[in-house]
Amino acid sequence: DAKTTQPNSMESNEEEPVHLPCNHSTISGTDYIHWYRQLPSQGPEYVIHGLTSNVNNRMASLAIAEDRKSSTLILHRATLRDAAVYYCIPRRPTLQFYFGSGTKLNVKP
């Protein structure tokens, strides 16, 4: 399974954009890149996923490098509610998810 490298923690100011990076240099051609986040004392929740092209949804944008060895989750305007641990998960179509340690995002008012 593809290994991921994410910063342990990041900090952002409220209302500003946040770019959360993820390196997945061993990703295979069939791995989707999923992002989940976990708010304090809750189960993880889906944020976004992509394969090759950049993706947008109501929560965030996902920018995928051309070689697919890295991706960036973009929160366009961080709110206090976005403070969470963000997990980047390259996932093969075997249905198994392997979570790493993620990036803890702190949002300052």
Next chain:
Amino acid sequence: NAGVTQTPKFQVLKTGQSMTLQCAQDMNHEYMSWYRQDPGMGLRLIHYSVGAGITDQGEVPNGYNVSRSTTEDFPLRLLSAAPSQTSVYFCASSYVSPPYEQYFGPGTRLTVT
């Protein structure tokens, strides 16, 4: 539509006791899974199922049993609880077709003394 529900929310066991953590979903998802999360760590996959009657092991299956007799339910059994199994347990479900978005339950906090 309740999504994924887990019971109990909290449980304290003594070493050697057994118990079953319950998980149910009402979204007709084929795929269900169990994770554990130790303090300050990410989630680790224990067991998963792609449909009734079909289960398989994840990263950390030792000490746990599962069965899947219906689409809706996926109970996790601790056979003989150990302090190392103190953790928060999450159940999740999804369809087996893209985009594989998983829905997680609220978790069960288990303490083994």
